[in-house]
Amino acid sequence: MAMKLARPETLYDQATHYCPGCGHGIVHRLLGEVIDELDIREKVIGTAPVGCAVLLYDYFNCDIIECAHGRPPAVATGIKRVLPDRVVFTYQGDGDLAAIGTTETVHTANRGENITTIFINNAVYGMTGGQMAPTTITGQWTTTTPAGRGGNQEGPPLKVCELLSSLEGVAYLERVAVSSPKDVGQAKKAIRKAFETQIKGKGFSLVEILSMCPTDWKQSPKQAVDFVNNKLKQVFPLGVFRDWDE
C-alpha cells in the first residue's frame, strides 16, 4: 500500500502564472484531486471567470468555456440544462461572483440549479492590480480605497455565504480557507461534498474559499497567510451554512 502525493491527472504538467503564495494554486490542486477521485474528468465542463483564473483552461485537462465577467452561473445553467448528466462547475473570484455577477449568482442559487460553484474570496481584485472587492474588509487599504474601506461610503464587506444561506434553493454552502494544512484538508472535503451534492442531484452547491493574495495585499506569502488567519476569518467565519444532508 502506498501513499502518493503528486500532481493530479486532471491538471496539466504546467507551470502556472499565479504569484508566489497565491491561493489559486492550492485550490486548483484540490479541485484536480477531487475530480480525479470522483473519476469525473471526462464528464466535467468548467467555466473560467474573468480574473486571475481566466487562464485556468491552460491548467485543467477537461472541457472549459471562458465566460464574460460575472456570467459563469448563467453559462453553467445553459450547459447543465442541456446536458444534465455532466458535472458542471463555475470557478469565480470575488468581483466575478459578488459584484458584477451578483444577479446571476443569486438567481442561479435560488433556482437551485444543480451546479457547483468554487468561490475564491481574497478580498481584493487581483488581476487588475488590487482594487476594492465586495469582500474587502473594513479598514483594508486597496488601490481604490486609499483611506481604507469605510472611509468613502463603500459599505461593509459583503458576506456571500450568509447572503445565500437565506435561499431555499441552495443545497450545500460552506466557507473554508487554504491558509493552513488543516484548512486545506477541510477545503478539500468541502469541495468533494459540493461535487457529490451535484452528482446526487441535490441542487446548488457553493464553496467559499478564503485565499491569499500576497501581491495585491502588499504582503509576503507568510504575512498573507497570517492575514487570512487573523483578519479574514474574523470577518468571514468558516463553517457550513447549508447542508442538504442534515
Added chain:
Amino acid sequence: MAEAAIQAGCRFYAGYPITPQNEVPEYMSRRMPEAGGVFIQAEAELSAINMLFGAAAAGARCMTSSSSPGISLKQEGISYIAAAELPCVIANVQRGGPGLGNIRASQADYFQSVKGGGHGDYRLIVLAPSTLPELYKLTMNAFDYADYYKNPVLILSDGILGQMVEPIEIRPYEPILDLPEKDYILDGCKGREARVIKTLFLHPADMLMQRNMHLVKKYEKICTELQLAEEYETSDAQLVIAAYGITARIAKGAVGMARAQNMKVGLIRPITLWPFPKQNFKELAKRIDKFLVVEMSNGQFIEDVKLAIECERPVEFLGCGGGWYPSAENIFEKIQEVIGD
C-alpha cells in the same frame, strides 16, 4: 416565431418579459417543455444571453427574444458568442427609443443590429421579415444559418409584427443547408482531447489579429452567399422605394397607388440587412432616377442605401423615430412630392 423555432429543433429558450414580445416567453413556457426542451425565465436579458452562450456551447439550438432596451443589455453576450463562433438566434421586437421609449413599433435599432451594438469587429446575420408567414419561415431558416456559419443570427421584427394577427400555414421544418457536424461542443472530454471555448487571445501577440482575419473571411463568405432581397415592380421604375420589414409592406400599398396613376414606382425590400443586398441596389442605381428610403427611425437604414449605391443617385427620406408609423397614403404623398424632377 416561437412555434417556428420549436419546429426547427430549438430546444433551449431563455428570455425575460418586455413589451411588445411577452407572447414569446409565455408561449415558450408552455410549448418548450411539451417539446422536451428547456424554458427559463431568466433574471435579466443579460443573464439570458449568457445562458444561450452555455447552451450553444453544449450543442443545443437555442434562442432568446427581447425588445430594444433588452437587446442593449444583451450586447456583451452577443459579442462573446460571435467571437466564440457559436450559433444562436436572437429576436428583437423593436419598440420606440432611445431610453425606455414607448411600446409602439420602430426600426431604430438598425445600427445596433447591423453595425454591431456590442464591442469589437463582429457581424450578425440580420433577417427582416415583413409578414407573419415570412417571420415564421425566416425563424426556421435562422437556425440553419446560425449552425452553418457558426454565427449568431438576429431576427429584426417590430411591435406591429409582434402584435398583429394574420393566418399562416404551420409548415414542418426542412433544413435549407447541408449542416456540418458540431465538432466544437463541450460535452465532457470522454474519448477525445479536452476542448476550450474562449475569446481571449493574448499569446502570441498577433493571435487575436489572426482570429479577426479568420472572422473577416467568414463574413466575406456570408456576404457572397447570403444577400437576400425582394424587388417589386422595379423593372421599369424611375423611383424605387427602399424599405424593410413592416414598412416595406406598407410601402407596397403606396406603390400600388402610384402605379394606378401610371407613376413608374417600384420597391426594393432587403430581407437580409446584413449582409446588405448591395448587388440589387447597385443594379438598380444604374438605371433608375432616384431612391426613396422609408423607415421608422431618424435615418439609419438610409446610410447603408447610400453606401451600397456609392451615392450614385439621389436618395430621399421619409421617416421618424419614436413610434411613428407611415401609412400608405403618407408614403404616396411623399412619392408625389419627390418623383417630379
Added chain:
Amino acid sequence: MKVVQKNVKIHSYEVVKASGKPSATGRKITIKLNPERCKGCGLCVDVCPRGILRLSEKLNAKGHNYVEIIEPNNCTGCGLCYQMCPDLVIEIENLSREKDSRG
C-alpha cells in the same frame, strides 16, 4: 498556452533512517522536488513540523529562491508541505502506508 519544460532537473531524495536500516514499519519515503517550478513562497518551509525545509540561496531560471530539504532523513512523509504548495513542487511517495483517507 502550455509551456513545456525540457531538461528539468528534479531533485530526488530517498529517506533513510540514521541507522541505515529501514524503519520498524518498513516505511520507504521518496521525495521529489522540482526546483524550476518553485516560486519561493516559503509556505512549505513554515508548515514543516520537522523544520527540514529552507529556501536556497541559489535562484532557479525564473529568479526564485527554490526550496531545498536540509535533512532528508528527518522527513516523516507527513505531506504538509505538499498540502500547502500552490505549485506542485513537491511529490511524496510513502510506501507501506495507506493512502490518506482525507483524500
